[in-house]
Amino acid sequence: MGQLSLNQRAALLSLVMLVVGLLVWELSIPAQKAAEELTEYERLTGAGSAKAGVPPPSDVLAKAWEQLSNPFYDAGPNDKGIGIQIGYSIYRVLTGYALAAALAIPLGFLIGMSPVAYKALNPFIQVLRPISPLAWMPLALFIIGDSEASAIFVIFICSIWPMLINTAFGVAAVRQDWVNVARTHELGHLKTAFFVILPAAAPTIVTGMRISIGIAWLVIVAAEMLVGGTGIGYYVWNEWNNLDLTSVVFSILMIGVVGMMLDAAFGYLQRTVSYVE
Amino acid sequence: MSKPFLSIEELTQVYPDGKGGELTVFEKASFGVEKGEFVVILGHSGCGKSTIMNILAGLAEPTSGVVKMDGYEVSGPSLDRGVVFQNYSLLPWLSTLKNVTFGVAARHPEWSKAQVVEHSTKFLAMVGLEGDVIHRKPSQLSGGMRQRVSIARAFANHPQLLLLDEPFGALDALTRGTIQDELLKIWGGTEQTVFMITHDIDEAILLADRILLMTNGPFARVAESVEITIPRPRTRTTIVDHPNYYAIRNHLVHFLGERSKELAGQKGDEVNKPVPVRIDKTVSVSESEPETPRPLRAVNS
Ligand SMILES: Nc1ncnc2c1ncn2[C@@H]1O[C@H](COP(=O)(O)OP(=O)(O)OP(=O)(O)O)[C@@H](O)[C@H]1O
Ligand SMILES: [Mg+2]
Numbered sequence: 001m002g003q004l005s006l007n008q009r010a011a012l013l014s015l016v017m018l019v020v021g022l023l024v025w026e027l028s029i030p031a032q033k034a035a036e037e038l039t040e041y042e043r044l045t046g047a048g049s050a051k052a053g054v055p056p057p058s059d060v061l062a063k064a065w066e067q068l069s070n071p072f073y074d075a076g077p078n079d080k081g082i083g084i085q086i087g088y089s090i091y092r093v094l095t096g097y098a099l100a101a102a103l104a105i106p107l108g109f110l111i112g113m114s115p116v117a118y119k120a121l122n123p124f125i126q127v128l129r130p131i132s133p134l135a136w137m138p139l140a141l142f143i144i145g146d147s148e149a150s151a152i153f154v155i156f157i158c159s160i161w162p163m164l165i166n167t168a169f170g171v172a173a174v175r176q177d178w179v180n181v182a183r184t185h186e187l188g189h190l191k192t193a194f195f196v197i198l199p200a201a202a203p204t205i206v207t208g209m210r211i212s213i214g215i216a217w218l219v220i221v222a223a224e225m226l227v228g229g230t231g232i233g234y235y236v237w238n239e240w241n242n243l244d245l246t247s248v249v250f251s252i253l254m255i256g257v258v259g260m261m262l263d264a265a266f267g268y269l270q271r272t273v274s275y276v277e
Numbered sequence: 278m279s280k281p282f283l284s285i286e287e288l289t290q291v292y293p294d295g296k297g298g299e300l301t302v303f304e305k306a307s308f309g310v311e312k313g314e315f316v317v318i319l320g321h322s323g324c325g326k327s328t329i330m331n332i333l334a335g336l337a338e339p340t341s342g343v344v345k346m347d348g349y350e351v352s353g354p355s356l357d358r359g360v361v362f363q364n365y366s367l368l369p370w371l372s373t374l375k376n377v378t379f380g381v382a383a384r385h386p387e388w389s390k391a392q393v394v395e396h397s398t399k400f401l402a403m404v405g406l407e408g409d410v411i412h413r414k415p416s417q418l419s420g421g422m423r424q425r426v427s428i429a430r431a432f433a434n435h436p437q438l439l440l441l442d443e444p445f446g447a448l449d450a451l452t453r454g455t456i457q458d459e460l461l462k463i464w465g466g467t468e469q470t471v472f473m474i475t476h477d478i479d480e481a482i483l484l485a486d487r488i489l490l491m492t493n494g495p496f497a498r499v500a501e502s503v504e505i506t507i508p509r510p511r512t513r514t515t516i517v518d519h520p521n522y523y524a525i526r527n528h529l530v531h532f533l534g535e536r537s538k539e540l541a542g543q544k545g546d547e548v549n550k551p552v553p554v555r556i557d558k559t560v561s562v563s564e565s566e567p568e569t570p571r572p573l574r575a576v577n578s
Contacts, residue, residue, distance in 0.1 A: 177362060177364060177366040178366065178368055180336050180354075180360075180362070180366065181362075181366050181368065183335075183336060183353070183354040184334060184335075184336070184354040184355075184356070184358070184359070184360050185356060185379070185380050185383035185384070185434075186354065186355060186356050186383060187383060195379070196368065199368070199370045199371075200368075200370070202370075273370075275369045275370040275414065275416070276369060276414065276416035277369050277416065
């Protein structure tokens with residue numbers, strides 16, 4: 001053990017925990033099936049039958065293999081490959097998120113630069129921010145009508161706040177010394193914003209963007225369960241209705257993996273814009 | 278008498294003191310700087326030197342009073358007034374070279390990228406930064422190196438007026454010497470006017486045509502304007518042999534050691550103009566007497 005680096009030891013430990021966890025899970029399944037005391041609900045949902053029980057990891061792995069070997073098949077509205085479903089979700093998240101960024105970052109800049117704008121907009125932000133994004137859904141469905149656009153709107157509304165607040169904060173906190181450097185070089189407002197304030201505030205802004213994408217990914221699953229049709233959230237709900245818990249567990253894992261990748265992308269972006277003072 | 282190149286007229290700076298009251302840093306300070314002159318301002322920490330410089334740079338507005346350069350009132354910063362900030366103020370996300378090209382490109386928008394880089398590299402080399410170092414970020418440089426980048430950035434722009442806030446504070450004696458020489462070379466070869474803050478008396482005597490002495494704050498006064506009567510070119514080793522050197526040096530030491538305190542806090546409604554002091558041992562005492570009245574004589578004997 002002494003020769004292994006910290007990372008190697010951590011990786012080894014992770015692997016051990018994974019194997020032990022899966023083993024415990026696998027072994028506990030027959031015991032659960034043997035239990036005869038089923039509640040009324042379990043009997044109704046068919047928990048007693050072999051198919052509806054919590055699947056052992058081996059089943060999930062088999063399912064994953066099956067799904068991932070053909071992720072883009074399309075056999076009608078209720079039977080699409082996991083790749084297609086995730087694709088829909090990512091499309092909605094990125095669309096709503098991009099719209100939010102396009103509004104939040106310039107607006108945050110304005111708020112950060114101008115104390116008046118900050119004071120004027122603050123009450124609205126404070127009231128709108130704590131609203132659960134899903135609470136907007138009925139209103140969105142009513143006004144927009146289209147369920148697809150409503151899901152995108154919900155993503156838009158939930159991603160906007162962390163980006164707006166972080167941008168405003170980052171811009172307001174830019175050191176006066178750096179702004180003075182721009183001023184002594186007679187840089188105009190636009191150049192100062194692009195070449196001094198933006199890079200100076202970028203780490204804070206990107207942190208806000210990273211928080212936003214995380215929230216957006218959390219919210220899309222719930223939103224799609226509500227609006228239905230397509231997407232990973234709908235897929236989870238649909239498989240639950242089909243009592244295919246293996247697919248449910250598999251899609252839960254996929255949600256985690258995609259979320260992790262989205263976060264990693266922003267983590268990378270964060271590293272590229274960060275600087276040491 | 279014609280107006281000097283840079284004319285500071287009845288400058289007053291009042292800050293809130295953080296307890297609801299007011300803190301007057303200095304009041305009605307007035308002095309002039311001639312074109313091509315090298316003026317150093319000496320005073321204890323907190324007396325308001327950086328405040329004066331920020332006003333000269335156009336970065337801060339005085340509470341009252343005006344600064345005129347070439348007859349025009351200074352309002353806002355300009356590329357004609359280059360600043361070396363006390364805390365370097367490098368942009369940490371840019372490499373050393375980019376920190377300098379940033380300024381050069383702003384000064385010469387018509388230059389090609391290669392020209393800008395060449396010019397910047399030349400000035401970085403002048404302050405002893407060459408090779409790989411110029412591609413590092415400021416955070417990867419030592420304090421002295423950062424200061425040199427900041428100096429290169431200001432020098433590379435050939436401003437009419439160079440404002441230097443303790444530009445050599447973080448440098449070791451050896452580098453300090455080299456860059457002082459560089460500064461004298463750059464200044465000597467141009468029409469540049471230099472206004473510099475320092476805490477180092479020897480540095481002030483080596484570089485300055487005239488030293489402004491400030492009393493302690495609050496209500497700091499620009500009390501004296503001491504002419505450095507040592508001919509140029511000066512070098513660190515030869516100036517100490519000049520008969521005026523120790524006389525001037527003693528005068529400055531006494532001022533900073535005792536009189537800056539004694540004279541401090543004197544409110545006056547009248548305009549605060551520094552008393553001109555000329556210490557010259559190379560001429561007979563009777564000649565220099567009328568120019569330096571008051572107890573200053575004591576330090577000259
Ligand atoms: N923004 C500000 N608000 C309130 N007081 C200030 C402000 N800036 C400076 N002061 C005060 O003004 C006085 C002069 O400050 P200044 O920075 O000009 O001193 P300094 O002579 O440059 O000192 P040092 O040699 O330490 O750099 C100090 O007492 C300081 O507390
Ligand atoms: Mg200072």
